[in-house]
Amino acid sequence: MSKIDELRKSIDDIDDRILELLNQRAEVVLEVGRVKKEENSEYHVPNREKAIIDRLTSKNEGPFPNESLRAVLKEIFSASLSLEQPMKVAYLGPQATFSHLACLQHFGGSAEFTPVNSIREVFGEVEKGLAKYGVVPIENSTEGVIGYTIDMFMDSDLKIAGEIMLEVTQNLMNRSGRREDIMHILSHPQPLAQCRFWLESNMKSVPASEVSSTTKAAEMAASDPSVAAIASKLAADIYGLKIIKEHIQDSANNCTRFLVIARKSPPRTGHDKTSILFAVKDAPGALLGMLKPFADRGINLTKIESRPSRRKAWEYHFFVDMEGHVEDMDVSAAIDELDANCVFLKNLGSYPMAEHS
Numbered sequence: 001m002s003k004i005d006e007l008r009k010s011i012d013d014i015d016d017r018i019l020e021l022l023n024q025r026a027e028v029v030l031e032v033g034r035v036k037k038e039e040n041s042e043y044h045v046p047n048r049e050k051a052i053i054d055r056l057t058s059k060n061e062g063p064f065p066n067e068s069l070r071a072v073l074k075e076i077f078s079a080s081l082s083l084e085q086p087m088k089v090a091y092l093g094p095q096a097t098f099s100h101l102a103c104l105q106h107f108g109g110s111a112e113f114t115p116v117n118s119i120r121e122v123f124g125e126v127e128k129g130l131a132k133y134g135v136v137p138i139e140n141s142t143e144g145v146i147g148y149t150i151d152m153f154m155d156s157d158l159k160i161a162g163e164i165m166l167e168v169t170q171n172l173m174n175r176s177g178r179r180e181d182i183m184h185i186l187s188h189p190q191p192l193a194q195c196r197f198w199l200e201s202n203m204k205s206v207p208a209s210e211v212s213s214t215t216k217a218a219e220m221a222a223s224d225p226s227v228a229a230i231a232s233k234l235a236a237d238i239y240g241l242k243i244i245k246e247h248i249q250d251s252a253n254n255c256t257r258f259l260v261i262a263r264k265s266p267p268r269t270g271h272d273k274t275s276i277l278f279a280v281k282d283a284p285g286a287l288l289g290m291l292k293p294f295a296d297r298g299i300n301l302t303k304i305e306s307r308p309s310r311r312k313a314w315e316y317h318f319f320v321d322m323e324g325h326v327e328d329m330d331v332s333a334a335i336d337e338l339d340a341n342c343v344f345l346k347n348l349g350s351y352p353m354a355e356h357s
Contacts, residue, residue: 003100051269057070086111086112088130090113092135092136093115096232099342102164127156142254150305151307154317163260165355168249169233183226185208186211188211188216191249195249217229264349268350272323273351280342
């Protein structure tokens with residue numbers, strides 16, 4: 001037996017042990033599921049998953065990278081949950097969009113994903129109990145905040161249960177994989193804007209047009225050899241396209257933040273974020289007064305976004321993210337002090353901070 005054969009045999013033996021351990025874990029998971037059913041307790045506990053990931057990544061001495069370890073663990077959690085009960089998740093479709101990718105990153109491939117046509121429908125699926133979670137975009141690092149998502153929280157009782165940070169990479173693709181075959185480029189308006197300078201520098205003579213989604217662009221490219229799409233690698237896989245050029249977005253740090261919505265927020269993890277929505281009384285120094293309760297307690301506000309109230313002309317609501325959980329004494333006290341000077345305040349939930357890639 002050659003050296004390479006010996007090494008491959010070692011890998012086979014390790015893989016056999018991994019398979020055996022995964023099935024042992026699955027048996028324990030099934031028993032946990034039976035106990036949860038008897039006790040009528042929550043079958044999905046995100047803070048338990050986070051605790052496992054934090055414990056194992058802190059113990060990991062390599063060379064297996066922590067980023068890949070997190071992805072593997074997410075898939076194990078997803079498959080384990082599917083043994084107990086299907087995890088139903090609604091998202092802004094269609095499939096192969098970045099919302100779909102965000103779902104896969106957060107919930108793993110064994111969840112049951114339902115694409116819907118609008119952010120309002122995502123909220124509706126969760127409110128009706130047709131999905132346990134919903135995933136909606138909230139902001140992009142280059143294109144800014146999705147105001148409609150913030151507006152939806154005004155009339156909904158749903159809470160934020162998590163956040164997802166997804167690195168957005170745009171790719172040029174077509175059927176042949178040859179740039180010279182491209183006569184027309186299609187994509188959603190946002191990816192076209194994110195790739196504007198690259199297109200002007202590299203595809204100036206080729207017209208680019210907007211379609212309803214990156215998935216629609218990929219679908220059209222699959223049926224027409226003269227069309228190229230700007231879309232995700234997942235879209236290329238699903239529609240059998242070849243990637244001509246990867247990472248054509250103009251910004252190297254193009255990231256989209258998504259919110260996970262549910263009927264309630266998860267318990268405190270110690271590495272949390274809290275979001276609130278409020279309107280202050282119209283008075284001199286009102287905005288300064290809004291910041292003071294947090295500054296006095298050393299609470300870091302990670303986002304402040306103003307939105308028209310839609311109820312009264314020139315009246316604004318503010319969407320604020322802060323570090324900490326509402327169960328933290330300082331966070332709770334700061335929100336209470338702010339509330340005393342607000343005409344409206346809504347706690348949207350506390351949830352684990354996303355891991356940045």
